[in-house]
Amino acid sequence: MIPWKKCFSEMVGTAALLCAVIGSGIMAERLSGGNTGIALLANTVATVLALYVLIETLGPVGSAHFNPAVSMVFFIRKELTLELLVSYILCQLIGAAMGAWLSHAMFGLEIFQWSTKVRTGPSQWLAEGVATAGLLFVILSSPKGKASSLVASYIGAAYWFTASTSFANPAAAFGRMMSNTFAGISPADVPPFVLAQITGAFLGAWLSALLKPQRQQNPHL
Numbered sequence: 001m002i003p004w005k006k007c008f009s010e011m012v013g014t015a016a017l018l019c020a021v022i023g024s025g026i027m028a029e030r031l032s033g034g035n036t037g038i039a040l041l042a043n044t045v046a047t048v049l050a051l052y053v054l055i056e057t058l059g060p061v062g063s064a065h066f067n068p069a070v071s072m073v074f075f076i077r078k079e080l081t082l083e084l085l086v087s088y089i090l091c092q093l094i095g096a097a098m099g100a101w102l103s104h105a106m107f108g109l110e111i112f113q114w115s116t117k118v119r120t121g122p123s124q125w126l127a128e129g130v131a132t133a134g135l136l137f138v139i140l141s142s143p144k145g146k147a148s149s150l151v152a153s154y155i156g157a158a159y160w161f162t163a164s165t166s167f168a169n170p171a172a173a174f175g176r177m178m179s180n181t182f183a184g185i186s187p188a189d190v191p192p193f194v195l196a197q198i199t200g201a202f203l204g205a206w207l208s209a210l211l212k213p214q215r216q217q218n219p220h221l
Contacts, residue, residue: 002087006062011091011098013058014066018099018175020050025182026107039182040159048156055148067169068092069201073136076205089171096175103179115177115184119164120192127162128193129200134158135168136204141211170194 024046028039055064063080065071068089075085104111138154139147158166167173167185173194177187185193 002083003062006084007087007091009058009062010065010088011095013054013062013064014092014095014171014175015099015102016054017047017050017066018096018172019102020099021047021172022100022103022176022179022181022183023106026103026109029182040165043182044156044159047159048152051155052148052152055151059148063088066092066095066171067135068171069132069169069197070136070139072198073140073201073205076202092171093174096171097178100175100178103181109181113178113180115180115186117180117184117186118189119185120189124164125192125196127164128167128196129203131158131162131164131166131168132197132200133204133207134200136201137208140205140208164193167193168197168200170197173197 021043025039025043028042028046032039032042054066058064063071063074065074065088071080071085071088071092074080075082080088101111103109104113134154135151135158138150142150155166155168158168167176170193173185173190176183176185177190
C-alpha cells in the first residue's frame with residue numbers, strides 16, 4: 001500500500017517550492033526596476049528560506065525530496081520501492097504545476113501559460129549537471145540533522161555560480177516551463193535540462209560514495 005502522507009507531502013512541498021521560486025521571481029521583477037541582479041538576489045533569498053523551511057517541516061512526514069532526480073537516486077540505492085518512486089515523481093510533477101498556477105493566481109496573471117524564455121546551450125546544460133551533482137553530493141554527505149541548512153545554502157550559492165541559476169530539479173523545470181515570468185524556461189529547452197540533471201544526480205551520488213569518510217579506527221585496539 002502506498003503511504004499517502006509521504007506522497008501528499010511531496011506534492012505539497014514541491015508546489016510550495018515552485019510557488020516560492022516563481023512568486024518571488026514575479027515580485028522581484030516588479031520591484032527591482034529592471035535591475036536583474038537585484039531581482040535574482042531576491043529570488044535566491046526567497047528560495048533558500050522556503051527550501052529550508054519545507055525540508056524541516058515536511059522531512060519528518062515524508063522524504064522531502066521535491067525532486068525526481070533525488071528520488072531516482074534513492075531508488076537506485078534501494079531506499080525507495082519502484083511503486084513509491086513512480087508515486088513520488090507523479091506527485092512532484094503535479095505539485096510543480098500547481099505551484100506555478102498558484103503563483104500566477106496570486107499575482108493576477110493568466111493562470112495557464114507557457115514560457116518563452118530561452119535557456120539552452122552546452123554551457124547551461126553543463127551548469128545543470130554541475131548544480132545537480134552538487135545537490136546530490138550535499139544531500140548524501142550531510143551529517144545527520146544538517147541536510148536542511150546545507151541543501152538550502154548550496155542551492156543559494158548555486159543560483160550564482162552556475163550559468164543556469166541552478167534549477168537542479170526536473171520538477172522545477174517542468175513547473176517553470178508553465179510560467180512566462182522571470183523564473184520561466186521555454187518548454188523546448190526542458191528536455192536537455194532534465195537529461196543534464198539526471199546525469200548530474202548520478203554523478204553526485206557516485207562522488208558521495210567515493211568520498212565517504214572512513215570509519216575511524218580505535219587507537220586503543
